[in-house]
Amino acid sequence: MQEFTAxxxxxxxxxxxxAELVDPNTxxxxxxxxxxxxAIPSSxxxxxxxxxxxxxxxxxxxxxxRNISKFRLRVHTLKDEAAAWLEDGSCVCDQCxxxxxxxxxxxxxxxxxxxxxxxxxxxxxxxxxxxxxxxFSAAQPFLLQQVNNQLVHDFLS
Ligand SMILES: [Zn+2]
Numbered sequence: 001m002q003e004f005t006a007x008x009x010x011x012x013x014x015x016x017x018x019a020e021l022v023d024p025n026t027x028x029x030x031x032x033x034x035x036x037x038x039a040i041p042s043s044x045x046x047x048x049x050x051x052x053x054x055x056x057x058x059x060x061x062x063x064x065x066r067n068i069s070k071f072r073l074r075v076h077t078l079k080d081e082a083a084a085w086l087e088d089g090s091c092v093c094d095q096c097x098x099x100x101x102x103x104x105x106x107x108x109x110x111x112x113x114x115x116x117x118x119x120x121x122x123x124x125x126x127x128x129x130x131x132x133x134x135x136f137s138a139a140q141p142f143l144l145q146q147v148n149n150q151l152v153h154d155f156l157s
Contacts, residue, residue, distance in 0.1 A: 024105070025146070028084065028091065030074045036149040037106060037156055038072040054157060071106065072156075079104035107152050111143045118142075129155075 022032035083089030093104035095115035122141035
């Protein structure tokens with residue numbers, strides 16, 4: 001039984017080891033996206049208690065909890081997820097004004113999208129963004145420069 005358990009743990013960690021090698025900014029991969037931006041790092045010590053995401057400890061309605069979980073697990077209708085289910089689906093954001101083409105993924109929606117409704121939300125919750133992203137301002141409530149995955153992870157955590 002111990003051999004089976006050890007093999008199962010090794011295989012489970014192998015899934016995450018493989019996901020570590022994939023950048024969600026360049027590959028549309030659900031597992032890599034979750035691992036890079038949302039996952040709580042697993043402890044090397046198997047006797048340590050499991051750490052659950054912070055939002056699960058907050059006093060939020062079931063509806064909000066469900067929506068956060070769906071967003072984290074890529075169960076949403078952003079273009080990069082929808083494209084995986086449609087033969088000729090495009091990942092390009094259809095909400096950004098202008099000619100530039102941006103992949104509409106979780107990070108784009110949270111930090112980069114220039115849709116006026118999203119910008120208004122960011123202005124309203126400005127205090128959440130400024131500790132992490134110095135480029136944010138009320139006049140420009142979106143980022144123009146790419147940010148690294150660790151910073152995105154820290155913000156989402
Ligand atoms: Zn956009």
